[in-house]
Amino acid sequence: MAHLAAAVSAADSPAPRDIVVVGAGQAAAQAVGAIAGAGHCGRVTVIGDEPVAPYQRPPLSKGYLKGAVDAERLRLRSADWYEQHGVGLHTAQTVVSLDRRQKTVTTSGGRVHSFDVAVLATGSRARKLAVPGTDLSGIHRVRTLADIDGLAPGMVAGNRLLVVGAGFIGLELAAVARGLGLSVVVVESAPRCLGRVAAPETAAVLARAHEERGVRFVYERTIVGFTGNKRVESAHLDDGSEVPCDLVVVGIGAVANQELAAAAEIDCDNGILVDLDGRTSDPSIFAAGDCTNRPLGRDGTRGRLESVHNAIEQGNLVAAAVLGLPRPKLDVPWFWSDQYDLKLQMAGVAFDPDRLVVRQGPNGSGFAAFHLKGSRVQVVEAIDAPAAFMVGKRLIASGREVRDEHLADPEFDIKQLMRAS
Structure with missing residues (x-):
């Protein structure tokens, strides 16, 4: 961590x-797009280990698996965008070493790429x-396009699907499988679904929706x-x-x-340690995305x-820092999950909430759970309640104090809180 502080001194280079x-x-893809959009005239090289150009991952376990979205629509950039913007895209190549002293990366094919600045977006x-029998055919993990392509042939009506893990990936796949006519059993080591990421009340709403569908x-x-056999x-x-x-x-994280x-002796601890701008302990190397461990709160969390x-x-953030541009405005972290006809939207990070306030919409429509510390909202979880989600997200960003009864009362126009904030 001390290295991160030293690295900041190079920000004005x-x-x-x-x-x-x-x-x-x-x-x-986002970093490269922002760098190109800022008019950077140097060489930009992207090296990916998959055989395809950058694509969206969220639709993989939803629309793509159901056949509603094809591979072309998953692309984050058109096929010719990279050439038009002078970006060298190298797919199906794995970077096996990073030499900080020589400022080079080497691929498994032996090709060496030099850099002034490197961005590590290696994901997760x-x-x-790790149990016996995992080498049997029919056992899948879902992370990549190839993973889903391997799973899809077995997703046919009448087959019996076992989902290991009741996190978001597991529940989304369970929903798709039921829609396709498979029978589904979900095995979870915890006492409930979404144990690490959602309130028990929120998880119960989703679990009930799954159980009602078999x-x-x-x-x-x-x-x-x-x-x-x-x-x-x-x-x-x-x-x-x-x-x-x-x-x-298998969806266990x-x-x-x-x-x-x-x-390469860059500081890591459950991810590559970065500062708010994505800078690692080496001032010439940045990191972004799932591979990073980043600052989340003002208290150093x-x-x-x-x-x-x-x-x-x-x-x-990385693109701006690399090019010496002003830091973009930060947003409240948010996430969504589609299961059946339900949409879960979440915003914020629960640091140390002391209570939960639940809001159930009129006639049972819409659900929201607010995690509060004192009189301030830290996290909102909303199911088919877009207004509650947007208000909660706004309250998290503003830090405005709010009364529990206003959040809980389905007859109270919650949008008034957003206007006030």
Whole structure:
């Protein structure tokens, strides 16, 4: 962390000529777009390990898996954008080493790219389930376009899907699978779904929606192994029970891809440590997106944010810092999830809330949960309640004090709070 403070002194250095971006996801695409949009006339090189140009990931487990969105529509930039803007895009190449002294990166094919500034947008990878039988066919993780392409053939009516993990990915896939006619069982080691990311009241609304549509939850159980004849046929739980299945999706979290940075002795701790501008402990190297551990609060709180908003915001912050431009305005972190016909929207980060205020819309329509510290909102979670979400997000940004009864009363026009803030 001491290195980060020292790195800030280089913020006023001249704009670099050659920029290398390692990674080709949302954060990389955003940073490159912002750099090109600012008129940077030096060389920009993007190196990604997937065989395709940068694309959107959120639709993978929703519209793309259902066949409602094709691969072309996933692209973040048109096929010819990179050439038109003088950006060298290198796909299907893995960067295996970063030499800070020589200011070079080397790919698995032996190609060396030099840089004045490097941006690490290496993302994250799905956490592995380390139990016997995971090498059987039919067991999937979902992180990339190729992952979904491998899963899709098994998503047919009548098949039995086992989802391991009741986080956002697991619940979204369960919703898609039920819509396609699969039977679904979700196994979760915690006592409820969304245990690490949402209030119990919010999680209960979503769990009930899944159960009403036929999803079966098995809580406080873990997978100890899979069996089958080449292809998975059954999952074994820690209580001795079995869950027959034709298909398994493992969604138990993600791990930051920090190994390249760590090997180059850049400070890491559950992600690449960066300052507010995305600068690492090396003043010539920045990082953005899922791979970073960034400042979150005024009190020095840090953490990882795996979201489209974070990737876009950090991409813009890094581009501005690299080019010596003013820092863009920061936004309240936000996130969304689509499950069936329900839309969950969340904003803020819960540092140390002391209570929860729930708002249930008139006639049972719309739901919102507000996490408060004192009289200020830290987080809002809204299901089919866009007004409550927008008001909560605005209250978080302004820090304005609010009365619990105004948040909770469905007859109170909550938009008045947004106008006042």
